[in-house]
Amino acid sequence: MVAKAEQLYEGKAKILYACDQADKLVAHFKDDATAFNAKKKGTIINKGVFNNKISAVILKMLEDKGVKTHFVEVLSDRECLVKKVDIIPVEVVVRNVVAGSMAKKLGLEEGIVLKRPIVEFFYKSDPLDDPQINEDTAIAMDWATPEECVFLKEAALRVNEILLEFFDSLGIRLVDYKLEFGRSSDGILLADEITPDGCRLWDKATGEKLDKDRFRRDLGNVEEAYQKIFELVSNA
Numbered sequence: 603m604v605a606k607a608e609q610l611y612e613g614k615a616k617i618l619y620a621c622d623q624a625d626k627l628v629a630h631f632k633d634d635a636t637a638f639n640a641k642k643k644g645t646i647i648n649k650g651v652f653n654n655k656i657s658a659v660i661l662k663m664l665e666d667k668g669v670k671t672h673f674v675e676v677l678s679d680r681e682c683l684v685k686k687v688d689i690i691p692v693e694v695v696v697r698n699v700v701a702g703s704m705a706k707k708l709g710l711e712e713g714i715v716l717k718r719p720i721v722e723f724f725y726k727s728d729p730l731d732d733p734q735i736n737e738d739t740a741i742a743m744d745w746a747t748p749e750e751c752v753f754l755k756e757a758a759l760r761v762n763e764i765l766l767e768f769f770d771s772l773g774i775r776l777v778d779y780k781l782e783f784g785r786s787s788d789g790i791l792l793a794d795e796i797t798p799d800g801c802r803l804w805d806k807a808t809g810e811k812l813d814k815d816r817f818r819r820d821l822g823n824v825e826e827a828y829q830k831i832f833e834l835v836s837n838a
């Protein structure tokens with residue numbers, strides 16, 4: 603049994619609680635949905651339940667394949683226990699297919715398959731809308747050391763190999779996604795969540811978007827998309 607203690611932080615999608623294990627946190631997944639850095643707000647019914655389970659299955663699968671993650675165990679429908687980390691303020695985006703900000707910035711059609719995966723760094727800052735940075739900026743600003751930058755890129759590419767195969771086996775195209783990492787006494791761990799909130803997931807057969815773009819772009823059937831990924835991942 604884990605005894606939940608005081609609330610430490612409420613974010614856009616999750617609430618973090620202390621617990622009776624000092625080196626761990628309870629993460630509670632909410633139904634709140636935001637886009638465009640919280641300029642658009644809404645609710646996706648049961649998103650918290652779906653995302654808690656989706657992230658748990660994926661993080662456990664990654665752990666089984668040798669990726670060190672913060673995930674410990676699922677506690678309830680909406681809560682899981684994680685190792686507390688000091689989040690590195692560099693969001694790591696991996697792209698396999700052109701979409702989103704890359705399409706916009708370079709004037710490209712969404713859907714172009716990249717010759718090889720791209721790893722991009724963004725500075726984790728809500729007030730600044732997470733600007734894109736490079737490794738030199740992260741190092742010069744002391745957001746990450748040179749060794750950590752090498753680790754982040756290598757870990758992201760390893761995670762990508764595993765996730766590409768995993769989603770492909772479920773009939774899903776893994777277009778792009780965001781990862782967060784944190785420092786702990788066990789070294790750098792993959793943290794936060796891997797869910798349709800932070801990934802672009804397209805149905806391989808139909809091209810249908812099964813991720814937060816349905817909310818961002820008012821495409822309808824938002825809950826259904828999250829539920830579909832939940833069912834596929836739960837049965838994997």
Ligand code: ADP
Binds near residue numbers: 672782
């Ligand atoms: P945001 O902060 O962007 O609104 P969330 O609502 O998902 O996002 O809040 C969860 C917060 O917890 C994020 O800022 C994330 O960086 C942080 N976080 C994720 N995993 C851990 C962890 N294991 N230890 C400490 N902080 C974490």
Ligand code: UDP
Binds near residue numbers: 693695701799800802
């Ligand atoms: N992403 C995220 N949080 C962010 C920024 C991006 O989870 O703060 C995810 C997003 O869902 C997508 C990928 O990272 O799967 C790449 O996002 P992009 O740079 O294309 O930005 P977007 O157009 O989605 O804002």
